[in-house]
Amino acid sequence: MRLEAREHTPLWLPWIAILSSGLITLIFAAILIMVAGASPVTGFYELYKGAFGSKNSIAETGATATPLIFTGLAAAIAFRARFWNIGAEGQLYIGALAATYFGTGLVVFSPLVMVPFLLLTGFLFGALALLPMVLLRQFLKVDEVVTTLLMNFVIILLVSYLLEGPWKDPYSLGWPQASPVIDQGVLPQIIPRTRLHLGFAIAITMAFLVWYIQSKTSFGFSSRAVGFNPSTAKHSGISVTKTMIGVAVLSGGIAGLAGVSEVAGLKGYLTLDLSPGFGYTGIAVAMLGNLHPIGVIFSAIFIAIIYVGAGAMSRAIEVPTYLADVIVASTILTVLVSLILIRYRIMLRGKF
Amino acid sequence: MTALLNVKNIDKSFGRLNANKNISFDVASGEIVAILGENGAGKTTLMNIIFGHYVADSGLINFNGNELKAGDTKAAIDAGIGMVHQHFTLAENLTVLENILVGTQPLYQPRLSERKAKEKLKYLAAEFGLELSPQQLVRNLSVGEKQRLEILKTLFGDCKLLILDEPTASLTPQEVKTLFISIRKMVASGLGVILISHKLNEILEISNRIIVLRSGEVVGKVKTKNADKTQLGEMIVGRKINRPIRKENSFKEARIQLFQLSTKSGNGLAALKNVDLEVRGGEIIGVAGVAGNGQKALAEVLTGHNKPNSGKIFVNGKNLFGKTPSDFMNSGVAYIPEDRNADGIIGDMSVWENIILTESKNLKFFNKKGILNIKNSHELANSVCQKNDVRCQSIEQSARLLSGGNIQKLLIGKWLERKPSVIVACQPSRGLDEGAISAVHKTLLSERKKSTAIILISEDLDELLLLADKIVVLFNGKLSQFIENSNLNPNKLGLMMAGDGF
Numbered sequence A: 001m002r003l004e005a006r007e008h009t010p011l012w013l014p015w016i017a018i019l020s021s022g023l024i025t026l027i028f029a030a031i032l033i034m035v036a037g038a039s040p041v042t043g044f045y046e047l048y049k050g051a052f053g054s055k056n057s058i059a060e061t062g063a064t065a066t067p068l069i070f071t072g073l074a075a076a077i078a079f080r081a082r083f084w085n086i087g088a089e090g091q092l093y094i095g096a097l098a099a100t101y102f103g104t105g106l107v108v109f110s111p112l113v114m115v116p117f118l119l120l121t122g123f124l125f126g127a128l129a130l131l132p133m134v135l136l137r138q139f140l141k142v143d144e145v146v147t148t149l150l151m152n153f154v155i156i157l158l159v160s161y162l163l164e165g166p167w168k169d170p171y172s173l174g175w176p177q178a179s180p181v182i183d184q185g186v187l188p189q190i191i192p193r194t195r196l197h198l199g200f201a202i203a204i205t206m207a208f209l210v211w212y213i214q215s216k217t218s219f220g221f222s223s224r225a226v227g228f229n230p231s232t233a234k235h236s237g238i239s240v241t242k243t244m245i246g247v248a249v250l251s252g253g254i255a256g257l258a259g260v261s262e263v264a265g266l267k268g269y270l271t272l273d274l275s276p277g278f279g280y281t282g283i284a285v286a287m288l289g290n291l292h293p294i295g296v297i298f299s300a301i302f303i304a305i306i307y308v309g310a311g312a313m314s315r316a317i318e319v320p321t322y323l324a325d326v327i328v329a330s331t332i333l334t335v336l337v338s339l340i341l342i343r344y345r346i347m348l349r350g351k352f
Numbered sequence B: 001m002t003a004l005l006n007v008k009n010i011d012k013s014f015g016r017l018n019a020n021k022n023i024s025f026d027v028a029s030g031e032i033v034a035i036l037g038e039n040g041a042g043k044t045t046l047m048n049i050i051f052g053h054y055v056a057d058s059g060l061i062n063f064n065g066n067e068l069k070a071g072d073t074k075a076a077i078d079a080g081i082g083m084v085h086q087h088f089t090l091a092e093n094l095t096v097l098e099n100i101l102v103g104t105q106p107l108y109q110p111r112l113s114e115r116k117a118k119e120k121l122k123y124l125a126a127e128f129g130l131e132l133s134p135q136q137l138v139r140n141l142s143v144g145e146k147q148r149l150e151i152l153k154t155l156f157g158d159c160k161l162l163i164l165d166e167p168t169a170s171l172t173p174q175e176v177k178t179l180f181i182s183i184r185k186m187v188a189s190g191l192g193v194i195l196i197s198h199k200l201n202e203i204l205e206i207s208n209r210i211i212v213l214r215s216g217e218v219v220g221k222v223k224t225k226n227a228d229k230t231q232l233g234e235m236i237v238g239r240k241i242n243r244p245i246r247k248e249n250s251f252k253e254a255r256i257q258l259f260q261l262s263t264k265s266g267n268g269l270a271a272l273k274n275v276d277l278e279v280r281g282g283e284i285i286g287v288a289g290v291a292g293n294g295q296k297a298l299a300e301v302l303t304g305h306n307k308p309n310s311g312k313i314f315v316n317g318k319n320l321f322g323k324t325p326s327d328f329m330n331s332g333v334a335y336i337p338e339d340r341n342a343d344g345i346i347g348d349m350s351v352w353e354n355i356i357l358t359e360s361k362n363l364k365f366f367n368k369k370g371i372l373n374i375k376n377s378h379e380l381a382n383s384v385c386q387k388n389d390v391r392c393q394s395i396e397q398s399a400r401l402l403s404g405g406n407i408q409k410l411l412i413g414k415w416l417e418r419k420p421s422v423i424v425a426c427q428p429s430r431g432l433d434e435g436a437i438s439a440v441h442k443t444l445l446s447e448r449k450k451s452t453a454i455i456l457i458s459e460d461l462d463e464l465l466l467l468a469d470k471i472v473v474l475f476n477g478k479l480s481q482f483i484e485n486s487n488l489n490p491n492k493l494g495l496m497m498a499g500d501g502f
Helices: A012-035 A040-052 A055-080 A088-103 A111-140 A144-164 A198-216 A218-228 A230-235 A240-267 A278-288 A293-317 A322-343 B043-050 B073-079 B096-101 B114-128 B143-156 B173-188 B200-206 B229-237 B295-302 B325-330 B340-344 B351-355 B374-387 B404-416 B434-449 B461-467 B490-497
Strands: A002-005 A344-347 B003-014 B017-028 B032-036 B058-063 B081-084 B161-165 B192-197 B209-214 B217-223 B254-262 B275-280 B284-288 B310-315 B333-336 B422-426 B453-457 B470-475
Touching (some): A012 A040, A055 A198, A055 A293, A088 A111, A111 A144, A198 A240, A218 A240, A230 A240, A240 A278, A293 A322, B017 B043, B017 B192, B032 B200, B043 B192, B073 B081, B081 B143, B173 B192, B192 B200, B200 B229, B217 B229, B254 B295, B254 B453, B325 B333, B333 B404, B351 B404, B470 B490
Parallel strands (some): B032 B192, B422 B453
Antiparallel strands (some): B003 B017, B254 B275
């Protein structure tokens, strides 16, 4: 058996592929819910209710999608250029550290200045956190998968040290958390009295901005060229190193924004459990969105629905919350397979 | 004479493409049958069917009196069919002897029975003039020696029919001669040989019979002694070949100059040693040489991709030592790389995007803020495709779907839009069909007329003789003296390519 590239893709094929991958995932999830001893119909209803049932649950879904859009964009931008940034988790925490350092009283501006200022510093610090890795790769051929992945642990240990030591909030009753961000720096809520904050709108704006950069600017053009074929890019006079640095700045910076958004928008202060692996889930978000910035919005919201909905479902009908992970994972698998089948057809052995 | 191999009514399609249509022929013991045809004529598909890599849609193959099992390479080898592919299939880190023994001995046997093998190897080598030291590491062998080893491998397996796919592609004229002597000896001992090639002169010299394939069909079967070169050429292409002619031209001032230029080896590139080169406007300098003697290093030095460590390099009077590829481009250098799919185009991007790849800093296509101007880009793409006869369904089509000839025309066409004063072209016609080859040659000659300086690096001597005003030979990173095209002696050139006079 082997794969053969399709010369022409029928127009109906992508739709059938996406629909059937959704269907396969639903069937798979239904089986698992049944194995857990509950009715799939009730299960799916509870999942839907948990994610969309009320103003609060919709807001909760949006709030969960926010960091995923940021980290999904960070991964999508880097992966598009074949720069394997696995370190969005660390860059998110660096962004959060920047928001905490500058946002807890070191400087005080009016909210109109303070919020953009915190976002900008978060972006810059996130970008700086990824910069050494891209330089190491371009100049010394150090594999970025290793450096970005391992840096996550270094950064999380740094955060842990700061929260247990110098940055520990004296009023936190002994909890390892930093002082809260001052009022001027807090991202306002979009829906009052819910957890949905301005970060969600910023994330969506960033996605459109990235889409514009990638499709309409010379930097986006170069970064796509470098991603597809660095050798041809080089032969066309495009500086691969400069382009990769640009990609790293954008990718790390947007991951840093996720940290600012979580600290200044959702929680109000930095804790060690600020991110339950948003950086890693971002990779799944990017893959599911086919590395397209607008696709990232949809896939982040989808994964947020599954997580929030599955949480509600497990509380209502007592199935394990791990079902959410299984559903997300099987969706990614089926979508990836369907993306391959859109581009290739399967040839059975003996026929070729 | 009974037929050793009998191929009957072979059909094979890949999707909509008919690679082989109702092909029948036979080969007897003791004869050399040449299969001629352009790239894509179906030669390699046919051989792969005989050798069991592919299964034919219909048809029969009889070998040595028995039907050959379809799609079973091992059955083909066991029956006595040996194939030497154009790209060698040797383990570089093993010795000559070990390469021969691989696959011939059972895996569970703890020791290789080397002694007997060595004796047999010695005998074969002496018998057929294929001398090789059994203990030598394959990575230290020259291309010609590697090919000898490939042939020895098949002979060691007692093959009765030897298939040679483009055996002379990267050999010097002298190596071709010794190869032909060996082939004649093998045939005399009763072997059947199928020779796949597109080099007419060689085929006429060595074969007994010629079979011509065109778009998957047999369009001619002739005895070599009755064959006529022009007629064969037209049979291969299917129409009259219209070769461009190089006319007298006046030369302008030097456009690109290298003085005592040296580079380090590395990244798979050979080192250049004290290279001097000067190309004037309106002049084509041909660089001859066997692959791997520094061709790529030279091309990359001339285009800024390979940084020299000593010497001087001037483009239009400007010192560009140590500058980047984009500085070279901005000084008017265009580069047609050898591997157009890997270095020339981006298959996943559309035709128009490929055409503006070199223009990411051109204000006409990306304004001061770096925003793409789609209208101008599409206009340029359409005009490049039209002027250079690039056939594509639309400029939105992925470049990967274009044929090799169209890719090359696109590539050259888009570089010409930059109005280069120097063109560095590496193997510009390799792998193209006759129509595309003559289009490429015409373009290069018309650029020459426009006073562009052209460096043509090619392993194809016919191409160099057709286009170049002067020829230099590259051997082991060193350049020879210039030889005027008019007083060129192919025999002497061959000796120089093998290192004579360096």
